[in-house]
Each structure stands twice: as C-alpha cells, then as structure tokens.
Amino acid sequence: MKVLVPVKRVVDYNVKVRVKSDGSGVDIANVKMSMNPFDEIAIEEAVRLKEKGVATEVIAVSCGVSQCTETLRTAMAIGADRAILVESAEELQPLAVAKILKALMDKEQPGLVILGKQAIDDDCNQTGQMLAALCDRPQATFASKVEVADGQATVTREVDGGSETLTLSLPAIITTDLRLNEPRYVTLPNIMKAKKKQLDTYSPADLGVDVTPRIKTLKVVEPAARSAGIKVADVATLVEKLRNDAKVI
Amino acid sequence: MTSLVVAEHDNAGIKPSTLNTITAAVQCGGEVHVLIAGHNAAAAAAAAAAVAGVAKVIHADSAAFANGLAENVTAQVVSMASAYSHILFPATAVGKNIAPRVAAKLDVAQISDITKVESPDTFERPIYAGNAIATVQSGDAIKVITVRTTGFDAAASLGGSAAVETPVAQSASADVSFLRSEIARNDRPELTAAKIIVSGGRALGSNEKFMEIMTPLADKLGAAMGASRAAVDAGYAPNDWQVGQTGKIVAPQLYIACGISGAIQHLAGMKDSKVIVAINKDAEAPIFSVADYGLEADLFAAVPELVAAL
Secondary structure (H helix, E strand, O other), X not given: OEEEEEOOEEEOOOOOOEEOOOOOOEEXXXXXXXXXXXXXXXXXXXXXXXXXXXXXXXXXXXXEOOOHHHHHHHHHHHOOOEEEEEEOOOOOOHHHHHHHHHHHHHHHOOOEEEEEOOOXXXXXXXXXXXXXXXXXXXXXXXXXXXXXXXXXXXXXXXXOOEEEEEEEEOOEEEEEOHHHOOOOOOOHXXXXXXXXXXXXXXXXXXXXXXXXXXXXXXXXXXXXXXXXXXXXXXXXXXXXXXHHOOOOO | OEEEEEOOEOOOOEOHHHHHHHHHHHHOOOEEEEEEEEOOOHHHHHHHHOOOXXXXXXXXXXXXXXXXXXXXXXXXXXXXXXXXXXXXEEOOHHHHHHHXXXXXXXXXXXXXXXXXXXXXXXXXXXXOOOOEEEEEEEOOOOEEEEEOHHHOOOOOOOOOOOEEEOOOOOOOOOOEEEEEEEEOOOOOOOHHHOOEEEEEOHHHOOHHHHHHHHHHHHHHHOOEEEEOHHHHHOOOOOHHHEEOOOOEOOOOOEEEEEOOOOOHHHHHHHXXXXXXXXXXXXXXXXXXXXXXXXXXXXXXXXXXXXXXXX
C-alpha cells in the first residue's frame, strides 16, 4: 500500500509575521520557512506505517514555489521514499490543492492519504476534507490514533468532550491532530540520504488542474492591539481589581 | 438570497455555537433556514425553530445522521444546496469536519473562520494566528462558510416560531462506520461558551499538579478549564481543552492564564477575551503584554491563595 503525504511550506511557527504597509498581504520575504507542523506529524505517521510493514511506499507531495523542494527533502529525511513537487508561482487555495492531490491520487493509487489538519499560515483546515469529497472517499479528520488492517483504517478522532473512533474502507483520507505522534528528529545521515532520493516535478497544467483562485484578498490589516494592562502586587489586589474595577467576578 | 445554517446539535438540543452562526447568517441578508440532520432529533429541531430570526427549520431524520458523520451530512446538505446563496457552519470540530467536504462537492471555495460580514460576498477572517486580518471576497455562486463563534453575538434562543419541514433523508455511505465514542463526563460550562475560563500551562509540570491546582479555581469560579498547547502536548490536559490557533478560540468575560508563557499560537486563541489575568513567575513572559492584570508570582502559591480569597 502506498501512502501519499502532502506537505506545505509555511512561515515558521515561531515567527510573528508583519502586515505589509500597503495592506496587500503579509511580508514573508527573508523570514524562516518550515514544514507545517501538522504535516510533519503526517509524514511521521506514514513512515511509522511503513516501518510496521503496513505501507510499502511513502510519497511526499508539495504544491507551490520551487523552494518547496526543501520541505520535500525534509520529508524524505524523516523517511518518505520519494517526492513530487507540483510547481506553481500562483497563489494555491485549498480547493486547487485538493484538485491537484486528486489528480495525483488517480496517478499513484495510494491506499491512504495523510494530511495535516490545518496549515498555520492561512489557518484554513480544508484540504483533506475537500480531497475526500473530490475522490468520494471516506475521511477521518483530527486523528489521534491510526490503525490499518484488512483494507480498513480504524481511526480515533479528537472531538469536543473526548474522542470517537471510525472505521473507514480504503482508500481513505486522514488528517492529523497534535497528539497522533511526536515526529522524530532528522539526523544528518538521513538528510544526506534524502538528497539522493527521487523528486519529480509537475505543473498543475500537466495534471489538467485549473488553479485559478476563487477567493480574492481585498486587503490585509493588523488586528486591533490590546491596550496595555497593569501589574498587580499580590493576590489581594488582583481580587480587588477583578471585583471593583473589571467587575467580572 | 437565502442562507442555510447547518446546526451543531446533540439531537436533544442545539449547541450555543449554532446561535452565533445564525447571527452571521442574518448578517449575510435574506431568509435564514436551519438544517438539523440528526436521529430522533425533534427536540433539537424544535429548539432551532424557536430561535429569533429563523424562517424555516429543515429536520432530516435518519440513523445515518446519528453520529454526525461528515460523508452522510454532506450528502444531505449538497442535496439541498441549490436553493441557497450561503451555507454556514460553526467553526468548531463538527463544522470544520463537514464544511470543506460540502464546498468541494459543490466545486466552490470555502471561507474559513469568518469574524465579520462586510457584504454578502465579502468577509473578514484572521490569518497567521490572528496576527493579520484579511478581507476576502468570494466569486462563487454559493458561499460555504465557517463562522468563528467569538466574532458574532448569539441569536436569542427564544422569540422565533419557524415552520419545521421534514425532507427525505439521504442514504448513508457504506465506506465509513461509527465504532464508538469516549466522551468524558463534564459538568463544567463548555469552553467556547463559558463566561470564565481558567487555563493552565506547562509550568504546572504534570497532569496531577494541573488538576490539583487548577480544579479548585475552576470550581470556585464556575469556570471552564483550558490549557496551552504545551500543556496538552505534555499530556497534562485533554486535547479538547487546548486554547489557541490550532485548538479552540475563546473570548470569555474573564480569562485567567496560569503558568502560560503566551506563545503566538496561544494568544491567537484568547486575546479577544474581555479581561485577561496572567499569573506567571517570569516577568518577561509575553502573556503579560496582553494581560489586563498581571501577577508576577509562583502559581503554586498564588493560585491556592486566589482560591482562598475568592
């Protein structure tokens, strides 16, 4: 069984982005870029499935600019066997990415696609569910445990108040939540090995996908800042302030 | 122009998030209909019909909807979609699971987590953990939207008298089945609807300490309990307590952060709270930059003292 894992190159989670002064977007020139953290969890899970003998091949995919090859090399250093870059300089919105992934699913016929639940740049939380819809396959989002046997995936999902467990027939789409696993550290020998692994490049047109954005960003602004508060000396002052000034208790 | 709100409900009633979503739907203009896709959910349908501003409730009843499986609910929504200009879901674990599936089936974009309706096709939404606010315009015929509940007031749960229709329910998908759920019993207010939230961070050090220190404070204030991503990651608190960019977005009247440093991703989830209190022994912790009242102290002493003083 092949496992396909889409990975996104995003602004590193530690970077506080700045809004451009002309309101056209955020300034991501010269900021640190990394693999989306939930996608790292997705790659880790796929590699573990391979180590357990459940998966035969792990294929990492990234859609975007040519620098996404760095993200794909990281995925291969974690343990993906090969990678596919679908290169486009255009803004790729979730529906377009889902259509690209659908085309790759048709080509590669994976038993599972594991994606991060959400990218930490646009915070959309859409692509996995959209891919499942386009392929008309079952989905398990926000996964905290995945078991695959006998053509089925049994997935425990994080829901409000606890968890629920679903059984999906393969091929299926899974999106990862925080507690699914803890991704391994990438070692230097594996980084070296990853440089030699196969990486194929396509364009969206090669795959017959129209990636024209459906949503137009009119402007981007800074959020309203909170006015600075005060430090209180002790618990008694805090309680007094909450009772008499803020009146919230 | 008519909007459809896909309700979050537990068959017995509707969740508070549905009320905020109805308000967003009203702001899109036109009539508002509410879909209750459930099983033996007449009580939820009746509750939806009583909400002010709702013109019609569509109550689709089938065992296929008993557990809210995305595949089955999507089929129901898609079968009705052509009658609507807007289809709105609360941006909760339930809504986020289904909305993109509906959008892709309709070949339209989905607009996530809107916090403001500017016009029927233009919306505000936070990006980059709320460090930027984007105004976006959709060119699609049907707008599929998830609504950040903290961005909209709750619609009045009484005052409406909508008609309830019962359409033929769509059949269930054969590719997915519900095995079981493990829901912890919880008498506390729901995190996203709570007036007061007490939240703990990694400084608590263990699950035992987290519960020992934080529970009495929550009990005293009748508060919901939250946690930072670091505390959830370390196993000190359950995942659904996570407040932040990738967890829950909350805006209570009072948010008390104990031993939380205030990473970008945490602030994204709570900085719209009315009053923020931070208790942290690190004077340089970024949480103090958003706190109305900061107390520089060891939480293991300060929190019990606070409990005693309340």
